[in-house]
Amino acid sequence: MKIAVTGGAGYIGSTLVKRLVEGGNQVVSVDNLMNGDYGPLRALGMSEKATLHVADIRDGKRIEESLAGSDAIAHLAALPGLVKCRERPEEAVSINLYGTQQVLEAARRLDIGKVVFCSSAAVYGKPVELPVTESHPLRPLNLYGVTKLAGEKLMELYFDNYGIETISLRFGNVFGVGLFTHYDTVIPRFVRMGLDGESLTIYGDGTSSRDFVHVEDVVQAMALSLASKGLGGEVYNVGGETMEIGALARRVAEFLRNETGENVRITHLPPRPGETKEFSYNLEKIKGELGYGPRWSIMRGVEQITKFNLEQRALKV
Ligand SMILES: NC(=O)c1ccc[n+]([C@@H]2O[C@H](COP(=O)([O-])OP(=O)(O)OC[C@H]3O[C@@H](n4cnc5c(N)ncnc54)[C@H](O)[C@@H]3O)[C@@H](O)[C@H]2O)c1
Incomplete structure (x- = not known):
């Protein structure tokens, strides 16, 4: 075609x-x-x-x-x-x-x-x-x-x-590494913050959820x-996988601690106005009618983004 x-x-x-x-x-x-x-x-x-x-x-x-x-x-x-x-x-x-x-x-x-x-x-x-x-x-x-x-x-x-x-x-x-990756949404931002030695920042109590x-x-x-x-x-x-932002931060922090041996902290700031609290997707329609099936879990993507970040940093040295 x-x-x-x-x-x-x-x-x-x-x-x-x-x-x-x-x-x-x-x-x-x-x-x-x-x-x-x-x-x-x-x-x-x-x-x-x-x-x-x-x-x-x-x-x-x-x-x-x-x-x-x-x-x-x-x-x-x-x-x-x-x-x-x-x-x-x-x-x-x-x-x-x-x-x-x-x-x-x-x-x-x-x-x-x-x-x-x-x-x-x-x-x-x-x-x-x-x-x-x-x-x-x-x-x-x-x-x-x-x-x-x-x-x-x-x-x-x-x-x-x-x-x-x-x-x-x-x-x-x-989220995830594409061919031309230039975004700083929550998952890549958590990875970057953790690798930079900054605390992972959560707005609100961390119970807001999103589909990734x-x-x-x-x-x-x-x-x-x-x-x-x-x-x-x-x-x-x-959609792919739903996760609460607090759980996401904890899992990214734990993953980066294991990868780098460095401690990764998490801090909370007041919630941002106008943000939806809970969100999750029903994917039955696209699975049934188009045969779609997400293949990437959040943590597999976190692993990929971390590797990508470390490679980019090595190129800059
Ligand atoms: N990335 C996300 O999280 C996300 C989520 C939901 C929907 N979308 C939608 O997916 C699509 C692609 O998003 P993306 O994340 O790849 O964004 P992107 O900004 O990387 O890609 C958009 C492309 O469109 C080009 N473009 C912008 N205005 C143009 C114009 N007037 N004429 C010609 N080209 C123009 C830009 O140069 C860019 O290459 C968008 O429609 C976006 O709204 C993205």
Whole structure:
């Protein structure tokens, strides 16, 4: 297949492009390089099978040229995360909403029959029932979640009106070493703090829980969605393992103590306002309908991130 990947130079995107090329697909990535780097894919010698078009998804004419001839689109380009969207609200709406509509318009004009969209657990807001299923009420607590929910609605609209098979995937908290890893979310942050000799900081009493999903499992869900047939206007939770933040800190600290022989301390700060306390995913739908099964446990990922950090540090010496 020829697959177009918007945001193909980013953290999840470049990991997906690598997997798609390894699976025998031809890939075209569309990325404005605002937050991405195609170097790691070039270093693997993949630039012939995975060409990069440097373009903005809001430039309809340019992306139509880039996407022409594709069988399916994986749409990842976005202003990601609640902090960036809070700090740059106009850009959040412009990229995540207008940009998503431009990608769908290009798909319609070019007669591309499948679009897979990256959504987020942020569309749910504060859970009223756990574990969260896809039919849980949707009440985002921040602009990021609102733009992702609007993106899902655009996907449904283009399925209902034009028959484009759209799938929206609601990722949990993504972690793990990808091809281009540039994030400092809670798991990599705990590992970095522990290796730097800092205390692992927990906001609140540590009983808040999250679903953690490894980037390779996210890519598995995307590849299954791209290969699916006859599914359209669908949404799926994409998760891995649920853990309380306090338990996560204790397990990371214990792991690092065993690895380095150094003591790792944990400190508590007041809870941050507006954060959801408990969160866990029901994954029955994606397991049953797409055959998805997460392969990475949190602790296997912690081991991988620690090894990656130690290797990066050794290179800098
Ligand atoms: N990482 C997570 O925890 C997580 C969780 C839920 C959902 N998601 C979603 O997954 C997708 C990929 O996230 P990521 O973590 O790989 O982020 P990322 O920032 O690493 O990747 C996004 C890519 O999109 C590109 N981009 C941004 N704006 C663009 C534009 N206007 N035109 C063209 N390219 C543009 C960036 O340069 C970057 O390479 C995003 O849609 C994000 O919202 C991520």
